[in-house]
Amino acid sequence: MNLKSYINATKNLEEHSRQCYAETIILSSDEFVEMMLLDACFLVELFHSGDFSTKMPGRVSDSGNSLVPFSPEVPDPIIYPLHHGLTLPISRLSISWSRGNCLRVSFFPKPSPDPCREDSGNSNGEIGGKVVEVKLSSGDGEIDDAQERRIAYGSVSPFALLQSRKNSFSELSRMSMSSSSYHVDWWEHVMEYSRDIDSLLGNPKPPPSSAIEDPKTVLKTVEEPTCLKAAWELMEIFYVDKQSQAWLSERLVDWLADYDSLLSGTEVTVHSKLVDLQKELVDLQAIEDDPKYWEGISSALAVGWLEIAVKLLRLHGSYQLHQLGKRETENGLVETVAVLVSKMPRMRPELAAGRLGECFKTKPDFIKAWEKWRGNITKLDCSGYWIECDHRQTKEGLRKILQIMLGNTDILSNTTCHWMELYISHFLYIRPFTMGLEGMYSLAQKCMQLKLMSTPHKLMGLILGILGENTEVVLAECSRAFGPWMVAHAIELLTAGSNQAEILLHEERYNLGGISIEELHRLVYAQVLSSHALTWQIAPIYLMSCTKQGMGLLEILLYKQPVHHNKTLLKILEICRLYELNSLGSDIMKIAGIYHWKHGRKGAGVFWLQQAQDEARLNRIAQQLFDFVGKSICDESFKQWEGLIELLGSGVRSAGGLEFLHKYRDFKKSLQQVHDGKTIDAARQAVESLILLMRNPSTPQRFWLPLLHDSLKLLSWQERPLLSVSETNLLLNKLQELSMSRLRPDFCEADLPPQALSSVRLALATNLGRAILEIKGIKLGTVIILCKLESMLWFCWSLDFSLGVLGLRAVDGSCFALIELIIGLSIAAQLMRYYNHHHLGVHLQSEFTLRMDENNIITPEEETETALHHKGTLATSPIITFTFRSVEYQQYN
């Protein structure tokens, strides 16, 4: 990449870039490109200088402390044009994150200065802008999003299991204080974890094999391997599997056999060579004449694919029956080499079925066998049969094969393609006795110098990191090449057996805000999970394994989730329940409650607020609900309310002010029964619920009068007074309170006939009088008859009116109650007298005195007497006089 290519790239975009400016740029083409390029350099520099984000790990600003090595060389910039279809120029551009990995780019065209022109000429005039969604993908497309999610889902269980085992292990070791047994078993757990994850990464299902094997199929068709799986297995080999330490090189041979095809993506490899050969094999008649055939055999042998080498050898023309006689020596040589290849000693515990070579578990055995095998090869190499072999290609090819087995460096280097292949061949034929990691790194570097890579494969960085025993590099390579999933899960492998790595990764770091590298990577992965609508639910599992920041981020994550759908909401609440985030849960329920309430789903709103035990909000919405009730509650619409009232329950759960509704419904119900059946029991019940309602402080004031008005029938019950004296007093008090508040400007008048208040007051007064009479054992029958007198009622009404005025003056409540009492009594007395029941009148008088005494008021006996015994005439004036007097008396007191 040089400056020229940058200039060219910018030049190609010149036309487009110019149109992105609102004004015309008066610069020549070269000047314009120069400006663009300089600006771009500035931006790149700005991003790299670290001024942007000093806290981000891995920025070069803190080159000393950076965790992830940052290579300053920038890979080729790739420019993707976006098509928006708007006429230029664009005045504004806005970029934001959309769903998942989508970027939402909004284009706003320059508003036309002349609206008339826009209407006439511009065809795009009606378009106010355009939104383009740009899907960002990880690039190579090896694993698609759905597959990535499947891996994420699948790795949850192994990860969670490992974490819980880790916790119980650390508890155990803390108890017994012996950490030695910890490491012995621990790697086996990690191994199990690693196997579980590994099985997710590739398809374990072998492809269906046909019963008859085609002899010409040299390479088995296998499922396309993925780099992710290759990387995972590589880390498993080096970090977890303690048993493989003794035969590391053999593991690497196997690994390359599985994943060599991956490397062919960027370079020529043995695998790609063999794939080409495979294609040609079908058409070739005498394959032994073709140099590619021999090349294929030596290459396969060099990287240890003995089966392929032997299979290819046996395709040699000399095996054909009609040729066997003519080419006996040749065939003998080929077969001897094939046998030698298949007898190659290998130091490994076992070989899978169908694999060639001889296994040796211990080093001394292996060395012995190796020497013998090498001896046989040398013997064959020096034998006289070669002279008898006529076929030149066969002779040369076979001798080359022998040279490979004897470890000829030059030939090995020529037959292999990738440095990894050369590296493997060194282990196989030059230094078969290498144990462990000793010298592996320097050898790798030597091989890389011999086989230069044009573009490094992403697995190579990881391999070098592992061989160089540099945990930081390994992590950085995992992160760079395979993303957050890999890092978060591979950390478990890194720490499996190495104390050093464990210290490095678990150490809390100041520059990371006090968290460890392990936690950092888990948090990053959890963030990635959180960003997707389908994977956010598994993020908590990773967040919970982060001791420092996990809980806080989990709360933020849960807060951010939308609560529109009940299903999602319940899933969020389930997570809150699992992690005992009760207050968060109730906050979310509150949000949901308000959301439903605002969208007209009152029942759902009330339900969620009730679940959240949010008294304050329930009270607030109760007021709105009562407005609704005030308008709609009538006997027909009650069906609608039934359900909500059932939902509110009977007071066990908190309902805020809404419990009023429940009582209101009970009252309405019994009132209904009264109207239908008129039984005294039902009436009594109705009165009870009325009193309950009126006593309850949560009953809104605006309901008082309608309630009382509704129950007029109860207040003036014909057979007997249903309310006791104290109950009547209570109601009268409430009524008075109501009259007072009527004067306040914010009072809202109930939708009732104008005389409602008066008729209620009258009924109450009558009831009071009757109640008192009943206490004294007076037969009520007579009184009831009197009550019917229309004229009497009107008289009382006028009386009541004057009292109402009085009541306003009497600030003391008890005083007012007294007045009501007096009125009640006096009405009764008047009534008695009207029907010439003088003895009753007398009786009432004593009652009156008694009451006055109870209220600690010294009764002005004479005056009362005057009032009561006013010569038996029915006149309003004395009574009024009397009441005035008594009030004046009280005020005087």
Added chain:
Amino acid sequence: MAVIGTGLAEKLKIHRFPQSKYIDALRWLSPLSASDRFVVLALHDSDSDASSIEIHALDHSNLNLQSSWIPPSRISSLRVSQTPHKPLVAASTFAGSLHILFPDPVDASLESELSLPENSLHIGPISGIDLQGSGCECVCVGEDGRVNLIHVGDSRLNYCQVFDSHGLVSYTAAKWASPAEFGTGGFGHSLQWWDQRKPGGAVSQLKGNWAQSTSSGIVHCIDIHPSRKHICLAGGSAGTVFAWDLRWQQQPIILSGIGPGETAAISPSESEVWEVQFDCYMQSSNISSMSSSRILPVMMASEDGILAVVEQGEEPIEVLAEPCAINSFDINQQNPSDVICSLEWESIAILTRR
């Protein structure tokens, strides 16, 4: 494979079908031929925000797409009428529209479709629908508090509103009991019983506060057995599965979860019960000896990944335990040993009990 259970584990065969989309709902579709097995899936792709209804044929261990249809919005509820000669698929959406699909009874290709647009039936999402056995009547309920009946004609859909609570009561599930009666469920573990012959409101309702505990729940699904039409089965929050016998209305019968007076039935789950169905497979052994008041065995699926069979007064039998939620399941009515269930992690499991 996580299969825990008493006596069922070895008799269970599980096939898993990973999908690359979220499964909103699924149902068996009874085809004309007994050898075919069809499955209706309602899928949602959250990346493109696209939904689809797909009919797959199930042969051996493969799902083959037969036909598909694109709904205007995400599917909230999916029902299939179980008449083999004239199958019907009804689907409601979160936007509030209702769609009736007519698949071909032989190859399940979609022949025609009838729909009611959004905002005609409900304001906001439709939360539950149910098709009558004959398939010509459909009830749908919503959180807006409306209950609608839809008559499925040959070329058009007619609907009428049965009730509107103006949002005071929200309904979450519905199920037909008889041609005239149906049950609904809603917030506060409440159930309502409706009779088309008695208009103007629910004829009966189970009081929502029966649990007497400090927290209540939501009924997510209800089921009514065709042979016991007086019993309404419901699955709700906190692992609760209960039955409401219309003949004894005051108290529900708790099959799982916490009941009144803290008499807890053994619950296989502690979280939301997303789906319940009477399990015809389990009942076949001893149905004759059961009294009519006894509740038939019930299969339930829950948020914590449990698929279990619960029976009154007996230990629950865990059929499947998954690491993720089981969002819905369906028992094949023709062959009750087959159960299909949808898992939260974008996959389908088909269980065959033997």
